Amino acid sequence: MSGITPGAPDAAHTPADDEQLPRASGPLTGEDPAPTRSGIFLRELMRGSAMTTVLAIVLAMIVGGVLIASTNKEVQAAAGYFFARPGDTLVAIWNAVIGGYEALFRGAVFNPRGNDFAAQIRPLTNSLGFAAPLIAAGLGVALAFRTGLFNIGARGQMLIAAMFAGLFAFNLDLPMWIHLPLTLVIGIAGGALWGGLVGLLKAKTGAHEVILTIMLNYVAYYLLLWMLRTPGLLQMPGNNQPQTAPTPASAQFPDLLGPRFPALDWGFVVVVVATVVVWWVIERSSLGLRLRAVGENPHAARAAGISVQRIYLYAMLFAGGLAGLAAMNQIQGNVTTGFGATIDAGIGFDAITVALLGRSRAWGTFAAGILFGALKAGSFSMQAQGIPVDIVLVVQSLIVLFIAAPPLLRAVFFLPKTDAEKAAKARAKAAKKAVTA
Numbered sequence: 001m002s003g004i005t006p007g008a009p010d011a012a013h014t015p016a017d018d019e020q021l022p023r024a025s026g027p028l029t030g031e032d033p034a035p036t037r038s039g040i041f042l043r044e045l046m047r048g049s050a051m052t053t054v055l056a057i058v059l060a061m062i063v064g065g066v067l068i069a070s071t072n073k074e075v076q077a078a079a080g081y082f083f084a085r086p087g088d089t090l091v092a093i094w095n096a097v098i099g100g101y102e103a104l105f106r107g108a109v110f111n112p113r114g115n116d117f118a119a120q121i122r123p124l125t126n127s128l129g130f131a132a133p134l135i136a137a138g139l140g141v142a143l144a145f146r147t148g149l150f151n152i153g154a155r156g157q158m159l160i161a162a163m164f165a166g167l168f169a170f171n172l173d174l175p176m177w178i179h180l181p182l183t184l185v186i187g188i189a190g191g192a193l194w195g196g197l198v199g200l201l202k203a204k205t206g207a208h209e210v211i212l213t214i215m216l217n218y219v220a221y222y223l224l225l226w227m228l229r230t231p232g233l234l235q236m237p238g239n240n241q242p243q244t245a246p247t248p249a250s251a252q253f254p255d256l257l258g259p260r261f262p263a264l265d266w267g268f269v270v271v272v273v274a275t276v277v278v279w280w281v282i283e284r285s286s287l288g289l290r291l292r293a294v295g296e297n298p299h300a301a302r303a304a305g306i307s308v309q310r311i312y313l314y315a316m317l318f319a320g321g322l323a324g325l326a327a328m329n330q331i332q333g334n335v336t337t338g339f340g341a342t343i344d345a346g347i348g349f350d351a352i353t354v355a356l357l358g359r360s361r362a363w364g365t366f367a368a369g370i371l372f373g374a375l376k377a378g379s380f381s382m383q384a385q386g387i388p389v390d391i392v393l394v395v396q397s398l399i400v401l402f403i404a405a406p407p408l409l410r411a412v413f414f415l416p417k418t419d420a421e422k423a424a425k426a427r428a429k430a431a432k433k434a435v436t437a
Contacts (some may be wrong), residue, residue, distance in 0.1 A: 001170050002227075004289065009314060011034075018421075021357070024201060027289075028421055030194055031088055051407050051415075052057075052403060052409055053357070053403060055313020055402075055409050055412075055415075056398075056399050056402035056403045056409060057371075059398070059400035059402050059409065059412060059413075060223075060395045060396075060399040060402060061101070061146075061395065063321075063395070063397070063398055064391055064392075064394065064395040065097040065100070065101070065321075067391050067394060068097050068100040068101075068387055068391060069073050069092075069093045069096045069097055070385075071097035071388060071391070071437035072092065072093075072387075073091075073386075074092045074095070074096065075089065075092045075096050076094050078092040081263070090243060090332050091386055092234055098436050099321055099385060100382055100385065100387050100391075102251070102389070103378070103381040103382045103384070103385050104375070104378035104379070104381065105378065105384055106123065106378075106381055107123050107126075107378040107379070107380055107381025108124070108126075108127045108374035108375065108377045108378030108381075109123055109124055109374065109378075110121050110123060110124065111123050115132035118260050118261070120206050122260070122261060122263075123377060123378070123381075125257065125263055125264035126263040126264075126377040126379040127370065127373045127374040127376075127378075128264050128268055128370065128373065128379050129265070129268065129333070129334065129373070130263070130372075130374075130376045131265030131368075131370045131372065131373025131374070132268045132271045132326075132333070132373075133271075133326040133327075133329040133334070133347050134326070134347055134350055134351060134354050134369040134372050134373055135152045135271050135274075135354070135365060135369030135370070136274060136322050136323070136325040136326035136329060137158065137322065137323050137326035137346050137348060137351030138273070138321035138350075138351040138354030138355045138358065138365040138368065139274060139275060139278050139322045139355075139366075140154055140157070140195070140320065140321070140322030140323045140326075140351065140363055141154055141316065141319065141351045141352050141354070141355035141364060142278075142324065142355035142360040142362070142364075142365045143278060143281075143282065143291070143315060143319050143360075144209075144315055144316065144319040145295070145355055145360040146282055146291060146292055146295045146360050147291045147292075147294055147295045147311060147312070147315035147408035148294055148295040148296075148298060149199075149202075149209050149295075149312065149315055149316065150209060150210050150248030150317075151195070151209060151213060151316065151319050151433070152210060152213050152217075152259065152349070152352060153194075153195065153198060153209075153212070153213025153214070153216055153217055153320075153323075153348075154319075154323040154326070154344075154347070154348035154349075154351045154352075155217050155220070155221075155344045155347075155348025155349060156194060156213065156216045156217035156219065156221070156348070157191040157194045157195050157220075157319070157320040157323035157324060157327075157348070158191065158192045158323050158324065158326055158327035158330070158343070158344040158347065159217075159220040159221055159223075159224045159327070159343065159344055160191060160193070160194040160220050160223075160224075160324075161187040161188065161191035161194075161323065161324030161325075161326075161327035161328065162187065162189040162190075162224070162322075162327045162330070162331050162339055162343050163190065163220075163223070163227060163234065164186050164187055164189065164324075165186050165187040165190065165226050165327070165328065165331060165332075166227075166234045166244050166331075166339070167181025167233070167234065168186050169182060169183040169186050169187075169246065169248075170183075170245060170247065170251070170253060172248075174250060176249075176250040176251075179248065179250040179251045180252070180253070180332070181305065182249065183251040183328070183332060184270070184325075184328050184332065187323040187324045187325070187327055187328040187331075188321045188328065188332075189321070189324070189325060190324055191320040191321050191323045191325070191389050192317045192318070192320040192324060193318045193320065194216065194220065194320050195306035195316040195317055195318075195323065196200060196313060196317040196320060197216070197316075198212045198213055198216065198316045199313035199314070199315060199317060199321075200313055200316075200391075201311045201418070202312050202316075203308075203309030203310070203312045203313050204309070206428070209316075214433045217348075219230060219293050223340055224341050225242060225341040228242035228243060228244065228340060228341060229242045236338060241248050241271070241340075242318045242340065242341060243338045243340045243385065244338045244339050244340075245335040245338055246336060246337050246338050247331055247332060247335075251332060252265075252332050252333065252336050253264055253266045253267040253270075253329075253332050253333045254410070255410075256268060256269065263334075263345040265333045265390065267328070267329040267332060267333040268329075270325065270329075271325070271329065272366075274322065274325055275362050275363065275365075275366045276362075278318075278362045279362035280324070281318075282362060283362070288347075290306050290311055291311055291314070291315060291328075292397055293306060294306060294308050294311045294315075303401075306373055323348065323351070324353070326347055326348075327343065327344070330343055330344070330345070330347070331343060339414065349395015350372065350396075353400050354368045354369050354370075354372055354394060355374070355401050356401060356403065357371070357372075357403060372396060375392050375395065375396060376392070379392040403423045404412070
């Protein structure tokens with residue numbers, strides 16, 4: 001009997017056999033199985049910014065539902081005898097939350113109770129009308145964000161734009177095809193000059209744009225208020241109230257879909273065009289490349305030969321001009337009976353939220369503006385049902401809060417961690433081991 005030498009290869013076993021046999025993997029081998037294409041796609045989808053945004057909206061709506069239920073009188077009454085008849089409380093909670101969000105949908109998107117199709121889709125046109133100035137101002141803030149500038153001066157830029165339009169365009173007697181675009185251009189120029197002042201001061205003196213924009217917001221407000229209280233400047237003739245004369249009919253945006261949809265005018269079309277222009281400038285032009293380079297690393301951009309100071313000036317000129325466009329949507333479309341010092345209506349600060357929700361991208365900001373416009377339009381229907389309008393503001397704030405804290409969202413919905421989070425956790429664990437050792 002011939003033996004086999006220990007350690008010697010089997011004569012019947014060839015290297016080709018190793019190539020044909022699949023490699024063992026799994027928990028018993030200590031190795032993770034190779035991920036499939038569908039698994040990789042699903043993991044990347046769950047980690048993506050789009051999923052984070054959707055889940056942030058869902059979670060904010062859930063919290064909003066809790067607030068709606070807790071402020072509902074029927075829910076409060078049924079909760080008094082919860083342990084005797086818990087079903088009544090649950091039914092009251094369901095009716096309150098579903099009724100509230102149904103009212104939001106009915107006031108923002110589609111009203112099935114309308115008499116005809118025009119009445120049914122009017123809420124959607126109202127949402128788009130409310131969204132137009134939010135989108136314009138949000139684009140200005142987003143463009144500054146992409147350049148590394150925190151522009152919180154959209155309010156002041158809107159006020160100065162309205163002031164310029166009132167001073168230099170309201171008293172003109174021109175045909176509409178001249179008066180309307182001239183008023184629009186004057187307002188955009190006023191906002192651009194006020195934003196460009198910030199860029200110039202930052203470029204020449206190094207002053208921080210946050211301090212500059214905050215202070216210039218106050219300057220713009222009180223300057224406009226003084227002009228509104230001074231006869232011969234912006235105050236309506238024969239009136240003691242701090243308000244301008246109505247916007248001339250020849251300077252107003254015509255209704256886009258006719259008089260049955262008064263909230264939607266041609267100003268929305270102008271905002272769509274502005275969105276396309278901003279997208280092209282940032283993502284496709286050489287100027288946009290320099291803007292993004294400065295936003296990523298101004299020191300590296302300077303070393304590459306880019307004039308950082310000039311880019312700061314350009315960025316704030318664009319940002320101010322877009323805020324001016326938002327102001328023109330207000331005085332040429334939404335508020336044509338004369339404006340006061342509160343013509344910005346909080347849009348300048350809401351624009352920061354819109355830009356953050358849109359992740360400083362042109363079309364993301366456009367979608368975020370429509371969402372916030374829908375929330376604003378639907379809030380009136382919710383208020384008619386006895387739901388506090390402040391709940392909508394809470395939902396808006398929570399959306400931004402959850403988007404700004406992706407780890408919180410991943411913990412709530414058990415989403416996979418990103419590679420950066422895994423690396424940070426591994427470094428923390430290694431550092432802890434090093435300390436204990």
